[in-house]
Amino acid sequence: MSTKENLPFVHTWVIKDFQHFYDKQNLLRFIISEPFNSPFSINSSNETNLEYTWRLIVDIENIREDISLYIVALQTDFERKKNANDRISVFEFKVFKNQYGNKNLVEELGTLNKISFIHKTRFGIKNAHGGKLCKIDQLLPNNNTSIRTDIIIRAHIIEPERVQLNDFNDNNTIPPLLLSPSLEQFFNNPHFSDVIFTFDCGSELSASRLVLAAKSTYFMNMFSGAWLESNQSRIVIKGSKYEYYRELIYYFYNGSLGSDLDFDVLKGLFNEANMCQIEDLVRIVANRIVKMISNEIWHEILLMGWRFNNNDLKEGGLKYVYENWMNIKDTENMKFIIENLNVECMEELMAARFFGVGK
Structure with missing residues (x-):
């Protein structure tokens, strides 16, 4: 087995003369990069080196207020052959602007994800991952389009783990390796938690924001700053039973469901997984329900x-x-x-x- 270190892959995309896109905002909605590849190594008796394929998209529909950046996973022939529906990677996007003036100053605008997030990305533009990038006045102060302005986007991508060829399973997905089974010992453990969910029945459930955000885009958005709950250490859950939420969080830590869940719990868990857009869990619960x-x-x-x-x-x-x-x-x-x-x-x-x- 190779001991090669999993180093970040960095792709740089330069959008030249962005001020022209601002002037054409009524004609365009997206700026789309050319496809690019990042390494994907699979360890087996004979190591096979493959590549992931991606595109970057800048959404300028609401350009007078802000712009957004997304990354799109494009299915490769290898993933299609293995019936993989998604892939798991760690993203971080750094953004710079270069304005051509007396000094040709390159300025960093910030980082889309201040902490790199592990994210399961399904294929296709409808499943793009990202968010708001910056305010337009950070790029073009006072809406001044007379100054030539380039945007420089650096996408940092790294696999969370290496994947074995025989790890492709019956769920038609590359296995979610971001959470080791050993994390089960940390489930509902207050010593390794920074948020507590409370329920109408009086029960409480402790969890780690990092674990929840790594597994679910829903929780990543909840804790990334835009929602009221992002700064709360105790979150009140209304309209859901403790039993449903417990199974949802347990799945994040353990990667599996209990074998003795009854129909009512599975119904509630399906509703929670669907609301939180945990598509792999939705499939697992649906299959369990149909068998009953x-x-x-x-x-x-x-x-x-x-x-x-x-x-x-x-x-x-x-x-x-x-x-x-x-x-x-x-x-x-x-x-x-x-x-x-x-x-x-x-x-x-x-x-x-x-x-x-x-x-």
Whole structure:
């Protein structure tokens, strides 16, 4: 196994004459970089050196107030072959401006992430990762476009860990190595926590902001300064049960779910994971729920699939309808579900009843 150190990869993107983009703000929304590659080494008996592919995007839609910077993961042939849906890396963006005057001064505007964040990035522009970069008056004081101004963006990217070839699993994702299983010992441990969640039932749950932000963009945004909770050491959770939130945070630390979770807890956990945009957990919980389907709960699973637009739940429910129609067609659950359907859902239900799912 190679002992080569995981050094940061730095890509520099120069946007020349940015003042012209400001003048054309009604015609453009994005400035998009050329694709670039960062190293991705996979350790095996024969080490294989691959590359990740990325693009940077500057959003200038609200340019009169501020501009935003995002990084987009582009799926490589290797990732497509392995059915990987996302990748995990650490990002930090440093931004400079170069104004051509008497001194041609290069000035650092700041760092988008003052602390480098580990982030799971799904492929495609809709899943870009980033945020507000700076105010426009930091680039063009007094909206002065007469001075030639270049923007220099340096993207620092590093893999959190090396990946073994045989680590690709049944969840169609490169495994989330950012959290070691050994972190389970720190779960709900006040000695290694800096935030406490409180619940209506009186229970409390301790956690580390770093662990939560590393696993979830939702919590990263919560703690990065824009939300009220960013500076609070105690956060009150309304409308969610302690049991649901406990399983959510436990998953962040341990990377797995308890084997004995009942349907009600899984429903609540699915709702929390969906709200927090923890897509890998959403898939895991949905698959666990579908495996529990029965005459008593099929209608709830199907309604959840429609409500959250989740194909796993919806297809699991519709398949159950097709395979068990004679047993469920005259039940109270069927009556309930028909009374709560819109026209489109009713069409799907009837199509599944006669033709099955995916046919």
